[in-house]
Ligand SMILES: CC(=O)N[C@H]1[C@@H](OP(=O)(O)OP(=O)(O)OC[C@H]2O[C@@H](n3ccc(=O)[nH]c3=O)[C@H](O)[C@@H]2O)O[C@H](CO)[C@@H](O)[C@@H]1O[C@H](C)C(=O)N[C@@H](C)C(=O)N[C@H](CCC(=O)O)C(=O)O
């Protein structure tokens with residue numbers, strides 16, 4: 469419980485109507501969650517405008533309503549607060565309501581198109597091994613030490629985020645590693661949050677359905693570094709062309725990591741095999757369990773964060789070298805006949821290219837690469853032909869199939885992908901709409917020692933079709949089919 473006047477402190481208030489010393493029992497921006505004593509914040513969304521639900525919140529006896537536009541008639545038993553920007557206000561209100569938990573933690577945010585989940589998961593595991601109580605906020609799952617809390621978004625909304633951080637403070641966490649999505653930045657989900665550090669992994673074309681242009685997407689990512697305080701650090705991948713842009717206006721101290729440039733946290737790949745990465749980091753050699761060049765970047769980022777947080781470099785490197793990847797991130801099984809089945813979350817052109825380049829680097833010339841890939845419905849359509857083209861370019865056989873079609877027709881998504889297949893590649897490409905059938909086809913085509921890559925869904929344990937999530941786990945289906953087919 470908090471007094472309204474106390475949680476309004478950082479909010480840009482235009483006018484108030486009614487008493488401010490009322491007790492607020494909870495905060496929500498969803499009228500369906502309003503109960504007596506709860507504060508309702510009317511947020512303008514993509515699908516709807518929260519202002520249209522103010523009457524519902526009034527009916528449900530909200531104690532106060534925060535909005536950009538006041539209703540025509542005000543209910544005398546409710547306090548109305550008119551603000552300049554409701555979603556921004558929501559961030560400050562939620563942070564204050566939960567006692568500004570982020571300021572009581574060393575909270576590190578990781579942003580970028582790829583590598584967020586892997587980096588925060590590595591950091592969570594590393595700091596657990598170093599003996600700390602640690603929180604994790606990620607696409608796959610949230611965690612307080614080993615306790616798993618299901619995740620619905622890459623970055624939760626402001627209310628859930630602050631509630632989760634408060635829970636982490638209460639559980640004694642000293643460090644929290646979280647993903648910061650570009651959607652979260654635009655929707656002000658992290659307004660009012662105090663970060664001790666921020667990491668930039670990379671940026672490539674993605675989410676243009678939401679941001680409109682690549683420039684807007686870059687701006688969204690950059691705004692995270694603009695909000696970092698002076699005593700925070702910004703750790704940037706210097707090998708990414710947009711790295712320096714990210715920190716042009718930051719107040720935080722700037723640090724760089726790279727494989728290709730001589731910077732503060734410098735790495736070099738000595739060897740890159742299916743057994744792992746042999747790296748040199750700051751002059752020290754390690755053999756890491758993670759596979760692929762992109763994981764060398766994730767390891768470097770995690771190492772940089774650990775050092776910037778005051779950890780002993782050699783100890784941090786030693787622990788990092790022993791860690792496995794996050795679920796569905798270059799996750800692999802090897803069958804009886806030595807077929808390697810890799811399940812990876814690569815669902816962007818860049819990520820797919822990275823994974824396939826990695827496989828090309830570590831395979832023997834006699835191992836065929838069979839790639840199975842689809843694209844999600846109701847998301848960026850521009851990437852569909854690109855992903856099919858990349859798969860063809862870097863594989864011996866390609867099976868185009870369904871990902872999460874959501875509300876689109878799976879066949880139409882497949883046809884968009886087929887447009888990216890060049891005539892020379894027609895012979896190596898098959899289209900199998902049903903994902904299980906497609907995996908079965910890949911298994912049947914595979915000969916001993918071949919490599920099957922199942923891209924796009926990684927850790928997901930469902931396939932989303934017309935609003936229903938059906939059980940589907942790529943790794944489990946692959947394992948079962950390999951056994952059934954005696955592969
Ligand atoms: C496109 C998008 O990002 N939408 C997010 C947004 O919802 P919205 O703006 O569409 O909400 P809306 O449906 O228009 O409703 C507007 C307002 O009316 C309110 N409302 C609505 C109905 C009602 O009866 N009463 C009511 O009060 C809603 O609570 C809301 O405040 O704000 C909601 C609350 O924070 C999010 O849950 C929702 O995420 C949707 C479900 C989503 O799928 N988002 C994805 C794209 C996303 O955010 N992804 C990124 C990661 C991307 C990546 O890197 O892969 C993430 O951080 O997860």
Ligand SMILES: Nc1ncnc2c1ncn2[C@@H]1O[C@H](COP(=O)(O)OP(=O)(O)OP(=O)(O)O)[C@@H](O)[C@H]1O
Nearest residue numbers: 581582583584585586607762765797813814819823
């Ligand atoms: N540093 C990296 N650079 C480029 N690609 C990467 C990197 N790390 C991982 N990938 C690839 O991108 C995929 C997604 O990785 P990860 O889940 O860590 O990224 P993410 O940023 O969390 O993505 P999302 O927000 O979509 O979950 C991986 O399975 C891998 O194929």
